[in-house]
Amino acid sequence: MAKRRILIFGWSDSVHVQRWCQGLSRRNFEIKLVSVGGEPLSSVETVNLPRKGKLSYLSQLSRAAKEAKSFNPDLVHAHYAAGNGLLGLSSRVRPLLVSVWGSDIDKKSNSLIARLITKRVLRKADHITATGRFLKKQAESITSSAAHKISIIPFGVNIPESVLETEESTAIKICFIKNHRPVSGADILIKAMAEVKKEIPDIKLSMTGAENAQTSRLKKLTEKLGLSDIIQFVGHINHSEIYSFIKEHTFMVMPSRAESFGVAAIESSACARAVVASNVGGVPEVVIDGKTGILVEPENPKALAKAIIELAKNPDRCREMGRAGYEFVKENYDWEKSLETMSELYNRLIDESEQN
Numbered sequence: 001m002a003k004r005r006i007l008i009f010g011w012s013d014s015v016h017v018q019r020w021c022q023g024l025s026r027r028n029f030e031i032k033l034v035s036v037g038g039e040p041l042s043s044v045e046t047v048n049l050p051r052k053g054k055l056s057y058l059s060q061l062s063r064a065a066k067e068a069k070s071f072n073p074d075l076v077h078a079h080y081a082a083g084n085g086l087l088g089l090s091s092r093v094r095p096l097l098v099s100v101w102g103s104d105i106d107k108k109s110n111s112l113i114a115r116l117i118t119k120r121v122l123r124k125a126d127h128i129t130a131t132g133r134f135l136k137k138q139a140e141s142i143t144s145s146a147a148h149k150i151s152i153i154p155f156g157v158n159i160p161e162s163v164l165e166t167e168e169s170t171a172i173k174i175c176f177i178k179n180h181r182p183v184s185g186a187d188i189l190i191k192a193m194a195e196v197k198k199e200i201p202d203i204k205l206s207m208t209g210a211e212n213a214q215t216s217r218l219k220k221l222t223e224k225l226g227l228s229d230i231i232q233f234v235g236h237i238n239h240s241e242i243y244s245f246i247k248e249h250t251f252m253v254m255p256s257r258a259e260s261f262g263v264a265a266i267e268s269s270a271c272a273r274a275v276v277a278s279n280v281g282g283v284p285e286v287v288i289d290g291k292t293g294i295l296v297e298p299e300n301p302k303a304l305a306k307a308i309i310e311l312a313k314n315p316d317r318c319r320e321m322g323r324a325g326y327e328f329v330k331e332n333y334d335w336e337k338s339l340e341t342m343s344e345l346y347n348r349l350i351d352e353s354e355q356n
Contacts, residue, residue, distance in 0.1 A: 003028050003029055003030040004028070004029055004030070004074045004075070004346065004347070004350055005029075005030045005032070005071060005072065005073045005074050005075075006024065006029045006030065006031050006032070006073055006074065006075050006076075006077060006346060007032050007034065007067070007068055007071050007073035007075070007076045007077070007091065007093065008020070008021060008031060008032070008033045008034070008076075008077045008078075008079065009033075009034050009035075009064065009076070009077070009078040009079065009084035009085075009087045009088050009091075010033060010035060010077075010078070010079035010080065010084055011035055011036070011037065011038050011079075011080070011084075012033055012035035012037075012038035012039060012040060012041055012046055012048060013035075013037070013038040013039060014038075014079075015239045016079070016155060016263075017033070017035075017079055018041060019335075020079070020342070021033050021041060021043075021044045022041070022043050022044060023335070023339045024339065024342065024343065024346075025043065025044055026339075027339060027340075027343045028343075029343070029346065031044050031045070032044070032045045032046075032047070032067075032071050032073070033045065033046045033047070034046075034047045034049065034064060034067050034068075034087065035047070035048050035049065036048075036049045036050075036051050036056050036057055036060055036083065036084075036087075037049075037050075037051030037056070038051075047067055049063055049064070056083075057082075057083035057084070057086055057087060058086070060087065061086065061087065061090040062090070064087040064090050064091060065090045065091055065092065067091075068090075068091035068092070068093050069091075073093055074350045074353075075093070075095050075096075075097060075346055075349055075350050075353075076088045076091050076093045076094075076095075076096050076097065077097045077098075077099065077346075078096065078097070078098045078099070078121075078125075079099045079101065080099070080100075080101050080104045081098055081099075081100050081101075081104040081105055081118045081121050081122060082104050082110070082114050082117050082118045082121065083104075085098045085104075085117070085118070085121030085122075085125070086117055086121060088121070088125075089120075089121060089124055094126060094353055095126035095127065095349040095350065095352070095353045096124070096125050096126050096127075097125065097126065097127050097128070097129065097345070097346075097349060098121055098122065098125040098127075098128050098129075099128070099129045099130075099153075100122075100128060100129070100130050100135055100138070100139050101131075101135075101260070102135060102138075102259075102260025102261065102281075102282075103260070104118060105118055105122075105135070105138050105139055105142055106138075106258075106260075115142075118142060119142050119143050122139060122142055122143050122145075122146045123143050123145055123146070125146075125149070126149070126349060126353075127149050127150075127151065127345070127349055128146055128149055128150045128151070129150070129151050129152070129153045129342070129345070130150055130151075130152055130153075131152070131153070131154050131155050131260070131261040131282070132152060132154060132260075132261055132282045132285045132286075133152065133282070133285060134260060134261075134281050134282035134285060135260050135261065135282060136150050136152055138260075151341075151345060153338060153341050153342055153345070154261075154332070154333050154338055155261065155263055155333075155338065156266075156333045156334050156335035156336070156337060156338035156339075157263070157266050157267050157270050157329065157333055157334075157335055158243075158270070158335050159270055159329065159330050159334050159335070160243065160270060160271065163271060163272035163322075163323075163326050171202060171203075171204065172200060172202070172203045172204070172250050172312045173203075173204045173205075173206065173248065173249045173250050174203065174204070174205050174206075174249055174250055174251055174252065174253055174308065174312075175205070175206045175207075175208070175245070175246065175248075175249040175252050175253070176189055176205065176206070176207045176208060176209075176252075176253055176254075176255075177208050177237070177242070177245075177246070177252060177254075177264040177267070177268070178208070178209060178254065178256070178264060179209045179210065179212075180209040180210075180211070180212050180214040180215045180218060181212075181214060182214065182257065183256060183257050183258050184209075184255075184256055184257075185254075185255035185256050185257050185278065185298070185299075186207060186209070186214075186218050186255070187217075187218060187221060188255040188257075188298075188299060188300075188301055188304060189205070189207075189253055189255045189301075189304065190218060190221050190222055190225065190227065190231065191221075191225070191301035192255070192301040192302070192304040192305040192308060193205055193225075193227050193230065193231060193305070193308075194225045194226075194227060194301075194305075195301065195302060195305035195309075196305045196308050196309055196312070197227065197230055199309050199313075200309065200312050200313070201230075202230075203230055203308075203312060204230055204231075204232070205230060205231045205232070205253075206232050206234050206245075206248075206249065207231060207232065207233050207234065208234055208235070208236065208237045208245070209233075209235070209236065210235065210236040211233075211235065215233065218233075219233065242267055243267070243270070243271055246267060246268050246271040246273055247271050247273075249273065250273070250311075250312070250315075250318060251268070251273050251274040251275065251276065251293075251311055251318055251321075251322070252264065252265070252268035252273055252274075252275050252276070253275075253276045253277070253304070253308060254275060254276070254277040254278065254283070254287075255276075255277070255278050255296075255298075255304055256277070256278050256280055256281075256283070256298070257278070257280065257298055257299065258280055258281055259277075259278065259280050259281045259282060259283050260281050260282050261281075261282045261285075261286065262277065262281075262282060262283045262285075262286045262287065265277055265283065265286045265287050265293070266286050266329050266333050268325070269286075269287075269292055269293075269322070269325030269326060269328060269329040270325075270326060270329045270330075270333075271322075271326075272319075272322035272323055272325060272326040273322050273325070274292065274293045274294075274311055274318050274319075274321035274322050274325060275287045275292065275293035275294075275321075275325065276293055276294050276296065276304065276307045276308055276311060277293060277294075277295055277296070278295070278296060278297075278298040278299075278304075279295040279296060279297060279298065280298050283295065286333075288324070288328060291321065291324050291328075292321055292324050292325035292328050293321055293325065294307040294310065294311065
């Protein structure tokens with residue numbers, strides 16, 4: 001059977017977009033990616049449109065439509081409802097599939113115009129995907145007409161065939177795998193570490209994240225609290241190296257103020273590492289409290305410190321949670337299963353469109 005042609009609107013520098021494009025191109029689809037900004041992918045045909053400020057997507061509507069017409073896709077898939085969803089609508093290609101990511105449908109952080117665009121995109125889309133139940137409910141709250149056309153397709157991870165557990169004698173090393181935006185809660189974790197250090201003076205924390213304006217504030221807070229000896233800022237970790245990095249640590253901490261899904265938690269569980277995380281958004285779907293990790297009240301350094309200390313002082317329980325996390329992720333978040341589910345959705349939507 002000839003390859004079906006899929007036009008994807010998404011940011012080419014996003015690891016998630018890259019993995020979808022590359023993974024689906026291995027499943028008998030011809031993929032073309034159109035990205036506003038970013039760099040071209042080596043393995044997938046990519047068109048990078050100029051990015052010039054907040055109106056970039058509006059200024060590229062006609063160009064996006066031309067790219068769609070020249071490619072003549074069987075389906076258009078827009079990752080991120082507002083900007084890329086608008087490009088998808090401008091293509092006038094059906095079926096149109098829209099994947100919501102979280103911040104694109106957050107009513108609190110988006111402007112009125114962005115919310116109106118998102119509502120229109122979700123209403124006009126032929127189908128919508130969300131990574132979990134939390135995001136599905138958020139999408140449904142924007143427009144009731146979306147309820148009947150939303151599928152949950154999680155963003156899966158590669159599952160190692162075997163896992164390396166930490167040894168009981170190993171010094172406690174924990175990690176933070178997020179960017180340095182306020183929503184990620186790095187400052188909450190640093191404040192918690194001041195309490196943790198009193199109980200476990202030799203504990204170590206590795207904080208990933210490319211340096212930005214927030215980083216200097218976090219480093220100053222670290223120095224102010226006298227934690228420079230136990231906290232290390234390790235910079236950006238390439239996605240290809242993330243598993244090796246996680247396996248160097250005892251468990252992972254995710255103190256987010258808001259989180260629509262939590263890929264970092266899934267990646268840590270895939271490495272058989274327990275997770276301490278804020279009980280917000282979609283996190284309870286990926287971290288099973290008391291089984292694969294510990295959920296704590298958000299914005300609460302003392303509660304976070306208590307959970308960190310609890311796992312650090314109970315290595316057997318920590319390893320047990322890690323093993324349970326590995327089995328949970330293997331069953332529910334296998335990347336190949338996610339690719340298969342998305343492929344089946346593509347084919348179903350195309351078949352239904354051809355029959356109409």
